[in-house]
Amino acid sequence: MNGCGIAALQGLEPANLENHFRVCALVPESAAVAGPIGGVMHELLERLHQDHKNLDRVLTLLSSQLDHFFAGRESNFDLKIELLEYLETYADLAHHPLEDLIYHAGMKRLSDENTHLLERLLGQHQRLTASTRKFRMSLENILHDGVMSRAELETQGREYVALQRLHLNLEEAEAFPLLDKALTEEDWKEIAAHQPRHDDPVFEKPDQLRFSSLFHYLEKAEEEEEAED
Ligand SMILES: [Fe+2]
Numbered sequence: 001m002n003g004c005g006i007a008a009l010q011g012l013e014p015a016n017l018e019n020h021f022r023v024c025a026l027v028p029e030s031a032a033v034a035g036p037i038g039g040v041m042h043e044l045l046e047r048l049h050q051d052h053k054n055l056d057r058v059l060t061l062l063s064s065q066l067d068h069f070f071a072g073r074e075s076n077f078d079l080k081i082e083l084l085e086y087l088e089t090y091a092d093l094a095h096h097p098l099e100d101l102i103y104h105a106g107m108k109r110l111s112d113e114n115t116h117l118l119e120r121l122l123g124q125h126q127r128l129t130a131s132t133r134k135f136r137m138s139l140e141n142i143l144h145d146g147v148m149s150r151a152e153l154e155t156q157g158r159e160y161v162a163l164q165r166l167h168l169n170l171e172e173a174e175a176f177p178l179l180d181k182a183l184t185e186e187d188w189k190e191i192a193a194h195q196p197r198h199d200d201p202v203f204e205k206p207d208q209l210r211f212s213s214l215f216h217y218l219e220k221a222e223e224e225e226e227a228e229d
């Protein structure tokens, strides 16, 4: 362990992440979403798990665009803004609110220690919403020749991707298995009745016009993956 892996990020809040990235410079690729957690979960958790896989693809694309930009290579600003818009539209308005409902239901069923984990995840949702907005505004600032330095933007971008991945992995590895065991059919019915009605504008009901650059790059990434197989 070199102190820069995902384990080293556990417990760090955004303010401390900045120092972490000055030392470690890059987000480790191993921070990618851990993958299926085994067994069949409740359908709402399965849906959130699928969202995580999609979010992981979006974060990988964002990360590689940031690599190009900070290495002085050509990068696509429209794409970066679209990626952040997707996160604001879907992750912050549909994915996190559904998780919030599930976590609040879980807090009535779980021990104090596990309730603390859910409280931490709820707090991260609020910080992620604020960070997504802040990072999108920083990108727009750079695009319009604003005063922000590239170094500042890089710290913010790396920190943002790491916080998103840390969050997804914590949910996949710890929260979802606990909740799948603890929640009753009645709880799930109550959650389903109040869940937010937002379609995913990229992976579910594609909005080709709004996310045209994102579709183009996702298709390209898929073709490259297929060519490698
Ligand atoms: Fe979450």
Ligand SMILES: [Fe+2]
Binding pocket: 048, 052, 095, 099, 168, 171
């Ligand atoms: Fe999530």
